[in-house]
Amino acid sequence: MPEANAKAKPGHTPGALERYQLPVEVRESLEELRELSARAEAGDTEARKELKQKLRESSPAVVARASDVGRKAQHLLIETVFGGSPLTELALSGRLDMMREEVAGENPTPLEVLLTERVVACWMLVEVFDR
Amino acid sequence: MAWERRKRGGRYYTRSRREKGHVVREYVGTGPFAEIVAASDRTRREMEEAEREQEGDRQRREMERLEALAAPILELSEAAEILIRAHLMACGYHRHKGEWRRARGER
Numbered sequence: 001m002p003e004a005n006a007k008a009k010p011g012h013t014p015g016a017l018e019r020y021q022l023p024v025e026v027r028e029s030l031e032e033l034r035e036l037s038a039r040a041e042a043g044d045t046e047a048r049k050e051l052k053q054k055l056r057e058s059s060p061a062v063v064a065r066a067s068d069v070g071r072k073a074q075h076l077l078i079e080t081v082f083g084g085s086p087l088t089e090l091a092l093s094g095r096l097d098m099m100r101e102e103v104a105g106e107n108p109t110p111l112e113v114l115l116t117e118r119v120v121a122c123w124m125l126v127e128v129f130d131r
Numbered sequence: 132m133a134w135e136r137r138k139r140g141g142r143y144y145t146r147s148r149r150e151k152g153h154v155v156r157e158y159v160g161t162g163p164f165a166e167i168v169a170a171s172d173r174t175r176r177e178m179e180e181a182e183r184e185q186e187g188d189r190q191r192r193e194m195e196r197l198e199a200l201a202a203p204i205l206e207l208s209e210a211a212e213i214l215i216r217a218h219l220m221a222c223g224y225h226r227h228k229g230e231w232r233r234a235r236g237e238r
Binding site for chain 1: 197200201203204206207208209210211213214215216217218220221225226
């Protein structure tokens with residue numbers, strides 16, 4: 001994914017692109033969680049215990065960073081597609097916020113916040129592709 | 132588009148086109164007039180080919196732009212997928228025919 005980004009966004013410095021990507025340590029944590037989940041799913045009870053431990057340790061940070069990247073990516077989309085029309089940008093940002101509230105409900109858990117970001121981001125992406 | 136050689140030695144310029152599923156050959160002519168028509172057809176074909184190539188390039192560039200826009204959101208989506216699966220597994224759920232179910236006795 002970083003390569004795709006770097007190739008397709010001429011005029012942006014790599015430093016600027018990194019704002020829209022998950023940091024290396026977060027990717028490593030995710031990879032670890034993915035492997036442990038696969039082992040647990042295959043019936044490895046030790047893996048399940050380890051998974052619980054790893055989730056306690058890394059989940060809040062991973063969720064926070066992933067949600068953050070999601071929000072930044074949405075802003076990038078809005079700027080790129082509707083840039084030049086401040087009114088549309090504002091209206092869309094407002095609509096996304098309303099959608100967030102509606103999807104997440106009251107007192108969402110961090111994981112629910114992340115899922116909400118996913119729903120909103122995917123909706124936004126479909127809107128862009130439909131244009 | 133082709134030149135046909137005749138038995139008497141002359142060359143005849145022809146055009147082929149598809150009409151109602153059949154190939155129809157149109158006999159254009161011979162001599163300087165046919166040479167001009169042939170050159171004109173060749174130029175038109177080259178221009179159409181160049182336009183198709185340009186359109187292909189434009190579509191490739193647009194696809195790259197869309198992929199770049201989608202990349203961070205796909206990354207977010209993948210992260211959410213991994214986390215949800217990890218949380219469900221850790222909470223004692225398992226997948227049965229694509230559906231997440233809680234194992235008996237798990238809390």
